[in-house]
Amino acid sequence: MQTSLFEQNNSAGAPLAEKIRPQVLADVSGHEKILGEGSALRRMIDTDIYTSFILWGPPGSGKTTIARLIEKSTHHRFSSFSAVFSKIANVKALMHEAEQRRRFEKQSTLVFVDEIHRFNKSQQDAFLPWVESGAVVLIGATTENPSFEIISALLSRCHLFVLDPLSEEHLLAIYRRAIPLLGKRLSFTDEALQILAERAGGDARRGLNDLEMVAGNAEIGETIDAEQTMSLVTQRSSFYDKKGEEHYNLISAFQKSIRGSDPQAALYWAARMIESGEDPLYLVRRLVRIASEDIGLADPNALVQAIAAKEAIHFLGMPEATTALTQLVVYLATAPKSNAVETAWFAAKKDADSSGHLKTPMHIRNAPTKTMAELGYGQEYRYSHACENNYGYQKYFPDSMEEKEYYIPSTFGFEREIAKRLEWWHGLKEKQLEKEKKK
Numbered sequence: 339m340q341t342s343l344f345e346q347n348n349s350a351g352a353p354l355a356e357k358i359r360p361q362v363l364a365d366v367s368g369h370e371k372i373l374g375e376g377s378a379l380r381r382m383i384d385t386d387i388y389t390s391f392i393l394w395g396p397p398g399s400g401k402t403t404i405a406r407l408i409e410k411s412t413h414h415r416f417s418s419f420s421a422v423f424s425k426i427a428n429v430k431a432l433m434h435e436a437e438q439r440r441r442f443e444k445q446s447t448l449v450f451v452d453e454i455h456r457f458n459k460s461q462q463d464a465f466l467p468w469v470e471s472g473a474v475v476l477i478g479a480t481t482e483n484p485s486f487e488i489i490s491a492l493l494s495r496c497h498l499f500v501l502d503p504l505s506e507e508h509l510l511a512i513y514r515r516a517i518p519l520l521g522k523r524l525s526f527t528d529e530a531l532q533i534l535a536e537r538a539g540g541d542a543r544r545g546l547n548d549l550e551m552v553a554g555n556a557e558i559g560e561t562i563d564a565e566q567t568m569s570l571v572t573q574r575s576s577f578y579d580k581k582g583e584e585h586y587n588l589i590s591a592f593q594k595s596i597r598g599s600d601p602q603a604a605l606y607w608a609a610r611m612i613e614s615g616e617d618p619l620y621l622v623r624r625l626v627r628i629a630s631e632d633i634g635l636a637d638p639n640a641l642v643q644a645i646a647a648k649e650a651i652h653f654l655g656m657p658e659a660t661t662a663l664t665q666l667v668v669y670l671a672t673a674p675k676s677n678a679v680e681t682a683w684f685a686a687k688k689d690a691d692s693s694g695h696l697k698t699p700m701h702i703r704n705a706p707t708k709t710m711a712e713l714g715y716g717q718e719y720r721y722s723h724a725c726e727n728n729y730g731y732q733k734y735f736p737d738s739m740e741e742k743e744y745y746i747p748s749t750f751g752f753e754r755e756i757a758k759r760l761e762w763w764h765g766l767k768e769k770q771l772e773k774e775k776k777k
Contacts, residue, residue, distance in 0.1 A: 355546040358516045360403055361410075367542070368508040369400060372499045379404075379499050386412055388448060390469050390476040392484050392493070395501025398541030401479040405450045408477065415439060415447045421456035426464055433468040440473040447474055454478035455487035462489045469495050503540020510535050512542055513549055520553040522560070529564035537571050585616075589624060596625075597632045601671035608667055618656055618663060622648045625666055633670060634679035636751035643669050674751030682745035689742060696736035729763065731770040 360366045363373065363383065372379050382388045388408075393401040409416045417432055436447035454462070468474040469492070476496060484493055504512075513531050517524065534552070538545030548571050555570060556562055592607035612618060626648065629640040643666055650662035705715035720730035735741050747753035747760065 353547065354516055354519060354550040355543045357519050358512065358546065360407065363407055366400060366403060366407070367512055368504040369404075369501055372501065373404075378497060383408060383411060386414070388412075388414070388446075388475045388477075389497060390474075390495055391497035391499055392454070392478040392480060392488065393499050393501060394480050394482075394484055396503050396540060397481055398538075398543035398545070399501040399503055400542070401501060402452065405452075405477060405479065408448065409450070412448060414475070415445060416450070417447060418450035418452070420452040421454055422452075426457070426461045429461075430464055433464070433474060436468060437471065437473040440471070446472055448477060449474050450477045450479070452479050453481070455480045455482040455484075459489050462492050466491055466495075504538075504542050505540070506532070506535040509538055509540075509542060509545050513545065516546060516549060520550065522553065522556060522558045524553055524556055524559070525561045526567075527561065527563045530562050530567040533564055533567045534571060589621075592621075593624060593628055593632075596628055596667065596671045597675065599671055599675065601668045604667050604671045605664060608663065612656075612660070612663075618651050618659065619648070621663065622651055622666075625670060628670055631680050632675055632677060633673045633751075634676050634753075635756055636674040636676035636678075636748055636753045638752055640670055640673050674748075674753075676748035676750055676753050678746055678748050678753060685742075685744040689739075693736065693739055696739055699733065699735075699737050701732060702734060727766055729766045729770075731767045 363380075366373060371377070374380060379391070382391075393404060395401055405418065409418070415436075417436075419428065419432075432447075432449065436449070439445050439447055451457075465474070465476055469476050476492075478488070478496065480487060484498060488496075510531055513526070513534060517526065530552075534545055534548050537548065552562060552567055552570050556566075588607055588611050592604060592611065595601075595604035595607055608621060611621060622644070626641070626644040629644040633640040647659075647662045647666035651659040653659075654662065700714045701716065701718045703710075703715040705711040711717075718732075720732050722728050722730050724730070733741065747757040749757070
């Protein structure tokens with residue numbers, strides 16, 4: 339007897355999302371790329387010849403539906419469980435059964451593991467010998483980036499199929515198929531369905547639950563319009579996990595928009611994160627970094643603005659501080675850009691890592707004791723303020739190391755002024771060296 343989490347439920351009390359779940363592959367919406375004719379996954383299903391694979395996609399994108407359709411069509415033994423509720427002991431027992439089946443019946447077992455990322459790394463190791471022996475064909479489903487959440491040894495033995503969030507077009511098609519199952523002879527205006535699709539955030543299950551909720555508040559034979567829908571469904575469903583991959587995707591888009599001097603896009607991504615519950619101080623920490631990483635001395639005031647916005651958020655709190663956050667985002671996005679400061683640091687760091695054994699030159703060491711002075715500490719040091727133009731050249735790098743040029747100002751913003759200053763200091767240096775040559 340096959341074990342399965344899946345039981346088709348068409349009873350009157352079943353959720354709408356369950357009632358309308360596709361029963362044949364042709365009814366699956368939105369995944370032509372991985373289920374279209376000739377695709378790797380489609381060939382597996384059509385031929386009933388499987389190799390292990392991972393389905394990675396956001397909630398409500400169809401991972402479980404695909405697994406159910408495989409269960410219905412395969413001639414292999416099919417077992418399934420959820421990593422949320424199952425213990426690793428149950429998994430190992432199932433694996434041993436699968437090994438016996440492979441040995442005596444010459445048949446592999448398809449094992450579907452929902453939310454496989456919930457198993458820790460050592461627990462995931464338990465799958466490896468059975469997948470390698472062919473006793474088990476693993477079908478994993480996850481909402482988290484497998485590169486971070488699935489051990490590399492297991493991931494390397496699996497195909498990876500990526501499911502995108504469902505488009506609004508696909509969601510609208512699903513809603514229209516679902517409306518007859520609601521009863522009450524209801525109808526929805528196109529605008530009402532569009533609102534539901536927008537707020538679903540690509541999650542079919544969430545959208546269908548919203549559709550069912552709106553229908554539950556309607557009268558028999560009613561036509562539901564946009565205003566009624568808006569009054570019941572007020573919050574957009576954002577797929578955003580503050581600790582997951584989407585967190586890093588959005589913060590990356592945010593920083594790149596500022597670096598690309600696009601304040602409009604930067605504000606959009608900032609709003610996406612804040613409205614999804616992101617900690618505003620996390621954004622400000624990133625903005626402080628951007629102020630020096632992407633702008634630096636092209637606009638020295640950028641860092642001042644960033645610290646001021648941080649203080650405003652601490653002082654005001656949200657949502658009052660959204661204006662301070664907006665002000666900072668716009669300021670940084672429209673500021674002149676330079677990565678000269680960051681480039682200078684990494685160049686200096688590289689040399690520091692390779693030459694950390696070199697001693698500090700004697701003439702720029704302090705001599706707080708008589709003994710140190712007698713040993714030559716601080717001798718021949720030139721005190722700049724006692725020199726003409728407050729400049730007295732001396733070598734500040736280690737004696738056996740050539741002088742380097744790490745910081746090279748850009749031609750943007752205030753760094754143009756810095757370049758003039760550096761040129762002036764360099765001129766004084768050349769004059770002093772020329773004088774010393776003549777002595």
